[in-house]
Amino acid sequence: MATKLKVFQFPAREDNYAVILHDPENGTTISIDAPEHEPIADVLADKRYSLTHILTTHHHPDHVEANAVLKGEHDCTIIGPEAEADRIPGIDNAVKDGDAFEVGGHRVEVIATPGHTLGQIAYHFPDQKLLFAADALFALGCGRIFEGTPRQMHESLQRLAALPEDTKVYAGHEYTLSNAKFAVTIDPNNEELTARAREIEQLRDDGKPTLPTTIAKEKATNPFLRPHDPAIRANLGMESASDEEVFTEIRARKDRA
Numbered sequence: 001m002a003t004k005l006k007v008f009q010f011p012a013r014e015d016n017y018a019v020i021l022h023d024p025e026n027g028t029t030i031s032i033d034a035p036e037h038e039p040i041a042d043v044l045a046d047k048r049y050s051l052t053h054i055l056t057t058h059h060h061p062d063h064v065e066a067n068a069v070l071k072g073e074h075d076c077t078i079i080g081p082e083a084e085a086d087r088i089p090g091i092d093n094a095v096k097d098g099d100a101f102e103v104g105g106h107r108v109e110v111i112a113t114p115g116h117t118l119g120q121i122a123y124h125f126p127d128q129k130l131l132f133a134a135d136a137l138f139a140l141g142c143g144r145i146f147e148g149t150p151r152q153m154h155e156s157l158q159r160l161a162a163l164p165e166d167t168k169v170y171a172g173h174e175y176t177l178s179n180a181k182f183a184v185t186i187d188p189n190n191e192e193l194t195a196r197a198r199e200i201e202q203l204r205d206d207g208k209p210t211l212p213t214t215i216a217k218e219k220a221t222n223p224f225l226r227p228h229d230p231a232i233r234a235n236l237g238m239e240s241a242s243d244e245e246v247f248t249e250i251r252a253r254k255d256r257a
């Protein structure tokens, strides 16, 4: 049984999250993306950790901005998506869908999640039951489709939804309150969603994070994972549409919201 990784999640930039993983036995310290140098450097200094790895999910500046500086300070190894390798500063190892590798003895599986960008990947730590979904799957939402198609995003999300239900899901942004307000317009009679929306409001009022979430919670309440749901379909007047069509409509409504 592998050592349990310590997980530190903290805000960066406007609404990003930075996440640092630390193995207390062998010192392995991983930053999931590198949105901003200062908050990450502060946590590393405070904990007296030396960064050994950065796992980059996609090329957007709010996910890679601190790669170069952190690499200069810690000589860490940067792993990132092969399809965007030329846009990932400091990348050492390029990985793609289906790859599995070890970081400090911890197994990491790569899942391609195109849609938000074409090359975005998620990192799954199966033994730790952790998923880092970046800007593919958010709590009660999904990423904007900048480079891919709705079909790609739908398929990406369905692949993540197939992971074990007790997997903890970390995402790139704290967008949950606005996602919740939108979600209840799509799935108004979902009691679990209504209760969760209230909980989220309370958490944000208290200045607390709404992440991580879990695969189980998202499957039960995130409309972007539920295009098959009869109540959602009835609400949208799309009873006989395909899942992909329903997903596309939900995403289009969110873009206009």
Ligand SMILES: [Zn+2]
Pocket (backbone or CB within 6 Å): 058, 060, 063, 116, 135
């Ligand atoms: Zn992004």
